[in-house]
Amino acid sequence: LDILLDYARRMDFRDKDGDPLIAWSDPRGAFEGWKACSRGRLCDYSGLSYEKLTGGSGVQWPCNAEHPDGTERLYTDLVFPSRADVCESFGHDLELGAALSPDGYRASDPGGRAMLKGARYIPPFEEPDAEYPFSLTTGRIVYHFHTRTKTGRSPELEDAAPMAFAQISEADAGRLGVRDHEMVDVVTRRGTVRIPAKIGDIEQGHIFIPFHYGYWDEEDDRPRAANELTLPLWDPISKQPYFKTAAARLQRVEATGAVPRVPGPTTKTEGVSGRDPSARPHVADYLGVLSSANAGFSHACDIVADHHARHLEIVTGLGILKGYSQEIEDLLTPFVEKYGKVTPERPEALHSALFEKHSGEYGMIRDLHDLYVVASNVQIAAAIVNYAAEGLRDADLLKAIATIMERAKAQTAWTETHLRHQAGHALVVPS
Known part of the structure; x- marks a missing residue:
């Protein structure tokens, strides 16, 4: 406890209101802080006390004002903490571990019901063979x-x-x-x-x-x-x-004779002399990636509009998307001034692999496909900068990135919509 308190003091940890994160200084204070953190959650300990934990066989949570002596069994009302506004996690893909989105979870909100998720059997990564039977x-x-x-x-x-x-x-x-x-x-x-x-x-x-x-x-x-x-x-x-x-x-x-020595734990630090003097944050690098991806999308709009100048609906839409790109660049400007910007090497590399000269309805599909790839690049880069903004606790950057992500999603949505409308005819009907 003394080590934890000293560490918190030296690091000057603060809560969201700027007050000291650790507001207690003894075991009882830690106990009360722990209770307060649990209040309102499924494992609510707010009703516990030293006296209740002394002399008996324990108290089952939740133990709160509603259940002052603890709770023998959970879910006797057959209501589970699975509602979208209650659950603490929206789950994962059971094969890859990818997090499910809040919007996707809410679209099929179980509303307090239990969920059964099926998953395919995946063999062990390593199975016996002739050498290791x-x-x-x-x-x-x-x-x-x-x-x-x-x-x-x-x-x-x-x-x-x-x-x-x-x-x-x-x-x-x-x-x-x-x-x-x-x-x-x-x-x-x-x-x-x-x-x-x-x-x-x-x-x-x-x-x-x-x-x-x-x-x-x-x-x-x-x-x-x-x-x-x-x-x-x-x-x-x-x-x-x-x-x-x-x-x-x-x-x-x-x-076998002598046995080879198995390496010890991989956490040893012999020879480590401190932080690399060249180490630096990389926020500026990804602001550069995002800015470059955004400029690339704007240029891609010009290319597709030039390839299909007679398709006025497409040209008009691309003009609006270019306006979004300019808005994104304007939103990034103050943060480029704050954190800097490192332009990635060969920002034109993606474009050089895409956007060959295409015409006709099939050519339109190819160009929209390439445009979708470039638009997705903007969306992914914006999401990564958003994660960094969360780590920085930069409220202004978070607000700007929220708007940028809306615009980037609109760009991919527009492109996907036109692919959906045109692909069936362009690919099935001879041309």
């Missing part, structure tokens, strides 16, 4: 918690499970000539551990290793940290690391 999984054993920084100091728990092991089936042990408690190497594409075998009570073709061991408790050069064998990836939805699956092989120590 086993499926390796890591996990817990009942005697220890995480890396044993606490349970490893309990003599009873440490005596019950003093070391890591590689659990394999009797059939696999017999095929490999491995005896119970014999030292073996478990090898994956990322490293090796050397631990005793434990035979039985597991499916054939599988290896289980508890992840509680390694690093701080190492007494020799024998690597035993199971998580060093696993994939350096995480699940895109839950952000849980892929510690539960890997392809591996198992071999007797006498057949």
Whole structure:
């Protein structure tokens, strides 16, 4: 607590009103601040007190004015916190992890009902093969918690499970000539551990290793940290690391000789002498990207209008879109003066790959397709600058970018509308 308070003071953390972010100085004050942060949310603790938490078996949240003694069960009224104006997240694509938009969620607002989302089965990133024929999984054993920084100091728990092991089936042990408690190497594409075998009570073709061991408790050069064998990836939805699956092989120590040292944690900072003196913020770079993309769209409007000068509806619309581009540039000007602007190298590169000379109805589709690509470039760049503005807490830039994004969306919407209206005829009818 003292470290946290000292850190907050030195960093001069402030809330949205400019007041000190940490307004308390002792454990009870922290408890009250924690309660206040939860008020009105599903896990509302605002009704808790030291007295209620003393002597009993705990209090189930929410505990507030409506439920002063806690809540035994949630959702007994069959209403879930899934309404668009209540939920704290709008969900994700269950395969890629892409966030769902607020507008998309509101369009099918479940209104307090539960949601069931289906997802296709996706095979593990790494599966057994001829070189690594086993499926390796890591996990817990009942005697220890995480890396044993606490349970490893309990003599009873440490005596019950003093070391890591590689659990394999009797059939696999017999095929490999491995005896119970014999030292073996478990090898994956990322490293090796050397631990005793434990035979039985597991499916054939599988290896289980508890992840509680390694690093701080190492007494020799024998690597035993199971998580060093696993994939350096995480699940895109839950952000849980892929510690539960890997392809591996198992071999007797006498057949391998010296074991290669598994690299330690990747957070070491030896040789780091401080911040790179050339490091700088990159807001100016993306203001340059956005400005260049916007100028490119304006120029693209001229190209398409020249290719299809007789198509007055298109030419008129393109003139309005060019006006939007000028408005965007005007909105960016004060922030270019504030943060600077770095013009990207070869800003004409996208145009050089697009906008060949096209005519006729099919040519119109090709040009509108290219125009949509350029318009999307503006929209994406504006969204990225918006994320930076949120980090900067620059209210004026956020306001300007909101208008810029409206104009950019209008540009893509206009282009998509004309593609929709003309593509069927232009592509199906011979010309």
